[in-house]
Amino acid sequence: MPLHEFECSTCIPERKKHAVDKGPGEDLTSALPEGYLNTIPGSISERGCAYCGAKHVIGTPMKDVIHLSHGPVGCTYDTWQTKRYISDNDNFQLKYTYASDMKEKHIVFGAEKILKQNMIEAFKAFPKIKRMTLYQTCASALIGDDMNAVAQDVMDEMPDVDIFVCNSPGFKGPSQSGGHHTINIAWIKDKVGTVEPKITSDYVINYVGEYNIQGDEVIMQDYFKRMGIQVLSTFTGNGSYDDLRAMHGAHLNVLECARSAEYICNELRVRYGIPRLDIDGFGFEPLSDSLRKVALFFGIEERALQIIKEETARWKPELDWYKERLQGKKICLWPGGSKLWHWAHVIHKEMGLDVVSVYTKFGHQQDMEKGIARCEEGALAIDDPNELETIEAMLKLQPDIIVTGKRPGEVAKKIRVPYLNVHAYHNGPYKGYEGWVRLARDIYNAIYSPIHRLALLDISKDEIPTDKGFATRRMLSDANLNEEIASSSDLRPYTGKYDCLPDYMNHTYPDELRKKPAGDN
Amino acid sequence: MKDRIAQLETYIMKHCLWQFHSRVWDRKRQNEGVLTKTTQILCGEPAAHETLEDRCYWVDAVCLADAFKSRCQWLNEMDKTEIKSLMQELKNRIDYLTIDGSLNKELTDVNY
Numbered sequence: 001m002p003l004h005e006f007e008c009s010t011c012i013p014e015r016k017k018h019a020v021d022k023g024p025g026e027d028l029t030s031a032l033p034e035g036y037l038n039t040i041p042g043s044i045s046e047r048g049c050a051y052c053g054a055k056h057v058i059g060t061p062m063k064d065v066i067h068l069s070h071g072p073v074g075c076t077y078d079t080w081q082t083k084r085y086i087s088d089n090d091n092f093q094l095k096y097t098y099a100s101d102m103k104e105k106h107i108v109f110g111a112e113k114i115l116k117q118n119m120i121e122a123f124k125a126f127p128k129i130k131r132m133t134l135y136q137t138c139a140s141a142l143i144g145d146d147m148n149a150v151a152q153d154v155m156d157e158m159p160d161v162d163i164f165v166c167n168s169p170g171f172k173g174p175s176q177s178g179g180h181h182t183i184n185i186a187w188i189k190d191k192v193g194t195v196e197p198k199i200t201s202d203y204v205i206n207y208v209g210e211y212n213i214q215g216d217e218v219i220m221q222d223y224f225k226r227m228g229i230q231v232l233s234t235f236t237g238n239g240s241y242d243d244l245r246a247m248h249g250a251h252l253n254v255l256e257c258a259r260s261a262e263y264i265c266n267e268l269r270v271r272y273g274i275p276r277l278d279i280d281g282f283g284f285e286p287l288s289d290s291l292r293k294v295a296l297f298f299g300i301e302e303r304a305l306q307i308i309k310e311e312t313a314r315w316k317p318e319l320d321w322y323k324e325r326l327q328g329k330k331i332c333l334w335p336g337g338s339k340l341w342h343w344a345h346v347i348h349k350e351m352g353l354d355v356v357s358v359y360t361k362f363g364h365q366q367d368m369e370k371g372i373a374r375c376e377e378g379a380l381a382i383d384d385p386n387e388l389e390t391i392e393a394m395l396k397l398q399p400d401i402i403v404t405g406k407r408p409g410e411v412a413k414k415i416r417v418p419y420l421n422v423h424a425y426h427n428g429p430y431k432g433y434e435g436w437v438r439l440a441r442d443i444y445n446a447i448y449s450p451i452h453r454l455a456l457l458d459i460s461k462d463e464i465p466t467d468k469g470f471a472t473r474r475m476l477s478d479a480n481l482n483e484e485i486a487s488s489s490d491l492r493p494y495t496g497k498y499d500c501l502p503d504y505m506n507h508t509y510p511d512e513l514r515k516k517p518a519g520d521n
Numbered sequence: 522m523k524d525r526i527a528q529l530e531t532y533i534m535k536h537c538l539w540q541f542h543s544r545v546w547d548r549k550r551q552n553e554g555v556l557t558k559t560t561q562i563l564c565g566e567p568a569a570h571e572t573l574e575d576r577c578y579w580v581d582a583v584c585l586a587d588a589f590k591s592r593c594q595w596l597n598e599m600d601k602t603e604i605k606s607l608m609q610e611l612k613n614r615i616d617y618l619t620i621d622g623s624l625n626k627e628l629t630d631v632n633y
């Protein structure tokens with residue numbers, strides 16, 4: 001096994017098994033790091049806790065719900081409340097955050113009373129919202145408050161409300177991934193099947209593992225609706241609580257982030273016989289294959305082919321404009337979980353970037369299998385890296401850009417590596433054909449930003465050139481580009497709008513597409 | 522033969538996701554479901570797709586067969602028997618990479 005030992009981690013020998021180099025001829029039977037294990041003491045992990053995974057990744061994107069944490073305010077506020085999973089109800093779930101505000105005295109005397117009081121207060125403050133999710137934290141789990149009993153009490157007093165309880169305290173698992181699992185299973189157990197589905201099409205899917213980061217789900221919904229397909233529920237971005245209670249009414253589960261949501265798909269298959277189709281919503285070719293598969297399932301392939309043709313014609317010249325300018329640039333693909341494999345191959349193929357490293361904070365070995373299988377030879381694969389390791393990797397690999405989350409991203413900036421936020425996104429959406437071009441545009445803007453030329457100069461020792469004027473991105477990116485490509489009229493940079501979502505949301509879809517043609521079974 | 526299998530294997534590993542479910546039993550079912558139907562399609566034989574479950578395997582198989590045919594011209598010159606033995610070898614290889622030779626320790630976990 002081509003293990004990779006970081007110099008900074010020689011004092012933590014267990015870390016050695018968490019990084020491998022994908023060398024020539026290596027495959028999954030010889031190169032796979034450990035994964036989803038408890039963080040090793042002494043290694044300062046960048047992972048989130050299991051409460052965070054349940055609430056901030058999966059629970060909170062549900063849009064018409066009061067999401068209340070039973071614990072100290074710090075749990076809900078200091079974790080990931082700022083993730084940009086927007087919704088079409090004025091971002092209700094993002095604008096407000098709730099905690100039962102546990103303090104020391106509640107640890108001694110119990111916090112069920114204050115929990116009930118705060119739940120009722122929250123419902124009264126937002127009288128139009130009739131749904132609530134309740135999340136356990138370390139503090140409330142350790143004192144053993146019976147949240148289910150309190151929830152039942154409130155539902156008895158307020159018969160028009162429905163409450164979902166998620167018992168996933170921070171310590172329940174090595175990382176946020178433990179929370180993904182818990183909430184998936186709790187939702188199918190407690191809520192799916194409790195509302196009758198409202199079926200409006202002969203073609204019905206659940207879109208699962210999609211969190212509507214900066215509107216990803218809006219773009220994908222548009223493609224499905226253009227094919228006449230009803231998205232009965234989205235688990236959970238822009239998803240509605242009651243729609244998600246009716247997931248059992250779909251014909252097919254279309255699964256995007258298998259890391260966070262394969263559990264509910266597997267359960268839907270076992271309990272309701274709904275099959276699971278794993279797809280990629282990123283990248284022209286994988287997305288086209290995915291749309292085609294969903295359409296084939298319903299016998300409407302030509303509708304997908306039409307969308308693929310139109311979208312490719314519209315956006316490919318823009319993608320290729322960036323590809324020409326990003327060719328051979330080195331990228332560290334360091335998202336949290338599933339994007340490492342969604343992007344590992346296609347970002348190389350369609351944007352010309354060389355993936356020099358993949359990492360995951362909370363992924364399992366399964367995610368690394370997909371990532372290592374897809375990335376090119378020579379990449380360094382790291383599981384749950386600590387900050388010193390990421391710095392060492394960046395200094396050694398000299399990437400032109402890293403794509404990651406906010407915490408490691410800020411570290412990268414300090415050592416002057418351009419970084420793009422691919423958790424909450426910079427200027428998403430990044431899914432769909434247009435989204436993929438927006439990602440290419442953001443990567444291009446980051447790599448060629450003139451600020452990085454200036455930032456590399458150290459005024460305390462470097463000579464500062466005074467004979468050079470300003471530079472623009474275009475001057476930097478086109479300096480060594482072949483003239484024919486630089487001035488090609490077939491290619492162009494992104495021409496979409498700053499906010500591209502309203503156009504998608506204003507589309508109308510012909511009703512007849514939702515009915516199977518007569519004679520079709 | 523080895524060379525040809527490697528080409529097909531690379532395509533699956535870079536483009537597909539169906540082979541990476543989370544447990545041994547799951548992966549066995551997936552590999553069998555998709556690759557059996559792909560073989561049938563490549564051989565021009567009927568591949569069942571009436572039930573929802575069969576249909577789901579079938580859509581992956583249709584796309585895989587198309588990709589194989591368009592990228593590997595040599596496939597179009599093979600007869601049915603040759604295709605069947607090639608696909609059996611490919612399945613053995615995918616089973617090895619994703620199940621029998623896999624280093625993924627979660628594959629045998631009884632819970633998921």
Ligand code: SF4
Pocket residue numbers: 049050051052071074075079136137138139169170171
């Ligand atoms: S680990 Fe526990 S205390 Fe910390 S944020 Fe998570 S739930 Fe709260």
